[in-house]
Amino acid sequence: MADYKQYVFFDFEMLCSDSGMDFENMEAIRLGAVKYNLETGEITYFDRFIKPENQEPLTEFCKTLTGIEDCDLINASGFKVVFDAFLVWVGGVKKTRYFSWSPSDLSRLKIDATKHEIPQCTISKIEKRYIDFQMIFKQRVSKGNVSVADALALYGLQFIGEKHHPMYDAYNTLRIYLQFLNKPIQSDLIMLKQYLFEEEVPLDVKQINEKLNDRLKQDAMLVTEPLREVYRMRNVKKIKKPIRRIVEKYENVLLNRSGLFTEENVLIAGHLVSFYHDLLLTYEEHYCYSSKTIIFDEYMLQPLKQLAFK
DNA sequence: ACTTTACGAGATTGGAAGGA
């Protein structure tokens, strides 16, 4: 399943109402997508209205939000026809990675495809190759959930095309993806600002690493300080979460996608991350034996404690 | 306007410790 030929970014507009509607009933009414050829960089487009089973007139809310009118749907094809056309447009389903911005588009696809008797194996082929890019972007760059427009703005870009038009939404999601892929340095600088430095990130790589080094050492202290060799289990349970908070900030430093970070900083980030994993492991072990106290191996604390004397 | 998800503050509960 390794060789991908193309990436497809897709987005649904759905029925919606301001007076409440179960997600189950929010049928797809428009499918937009862009296809990015990995070899040539060529981009092709897909945009089709979908006639929902629910034939009631669209709510004012839905019309305002999506810009879709009842007349757009009257002559539209049903889900099955549109989705089959989508699959033809995609070409090789297996050679494709699928992306959307937020998990709701895949949920929509699964619900409507099942309802309209699209073969289960087709759905699972797509699901297997699917990535919620908003989640990846959150983990690697932005920390919190952001909208497509906000994500673009982080790179100094503007949304192109109509908002709430699924083809343009998909196209702009692709643009974010390409920034993310091709600009690892800029992405890591944004990540630093969002995850670690609340204020501006220094311009100079040396200064960044110095500042990062300070933070790492500070947090290494913070994490090891409260731990003595023997600790009560219930206290450990209490500090697990705050320690996780501190440590997970550095996962992207450890990953070092941009190569921006010094060997030393990556090493310390690694110490912090493995310290947290060891902590969890030790906790689990002691928990199995219903132990009331917990004993940490010295090797676990050593790498972090040493930092204090540098 | 409502859903979903995540998070933090405040309220509630349950068990341990200590006094009579």
Added chain:
DNA sequence: TCCTTCCAATCTCGTAAAGT
């Protein structure tokens, strides 16, 4: 043994920000 007190773990609720 019983009752009170206290702390910590858990729950609940509200907010905020995506999504339509």
